[in-house]
Amino acid sequence: MQDEPPAAPRQTDTARATLCVKCEHLCDPALERCDRCGGHLYILCSHCGHKNARTISRCEQCKHRLHKSAKDRVRAGGAGKFNLLYFGAAVLVILVATGLILWLADVPRPRLW
Numbered sequence: 001m002q003d004e005p006p007a008a009p010r011q012t013d014t015a016r017a018t019l020c021v022k023c024e025h026l027c028d029p030a031l032e033r034c035d036r037c038g039g040h041l042y043i044l045c046s047h048c049g050h051k052n053a054r055t056i057s058r059c060e061q062c063k064h065r066l067h068k069s070a071k072d073r074v075r076a077g078g079a080g081k082f083n084l085l086y087f088g089a090a091v092l093v094i095l096v097a098t099g100l101i102l103w104l105a106d107v108p109r110p111r112l113w
């Protein structure tokens with residue numbers, strides 16, 4: 001008996017798909033990058049070079065840690081610094097824009113008179 005239920009293919013696709021760690025989109029395992037956000041789906045083990053899904057924290061082959069904590073700390077620190085810089089720039093832009101609006105609102109008046 002080789003009867004295949006019609007509802008089976010979807011479940012098989014979900015099981016085969018690789019989950020994107022960035023946007024949680026299920027991607028085709030044949031893809032190197034997520035087709036929605038472009039994030040990398042796989043990470044190469046720095047110890048043995050085995051290609052692992054980014055959803056796992058240790059190498060499937062040698063159990064070496066894939067996500068280095070020191071690197072993550074540097075990246076997190078960099079991101080925090082960038083956010084602070086971005087916030088400062090945003091505040092500066094708002095101040096300049098407000099000043100410009102006030103200046104522009106003030107300047108045309110004498111011209112109309």
Ligand SMILES: [Zn+2]
Pocket residue numbers: 020021022023024025034035036037038039
């Ligand atoms: Zn994604």
Ligand SMILES: [Zn+2]
Pocket residue numbers: 045046047048049050059060061062063064
């Ligand atoms: Zn490895």
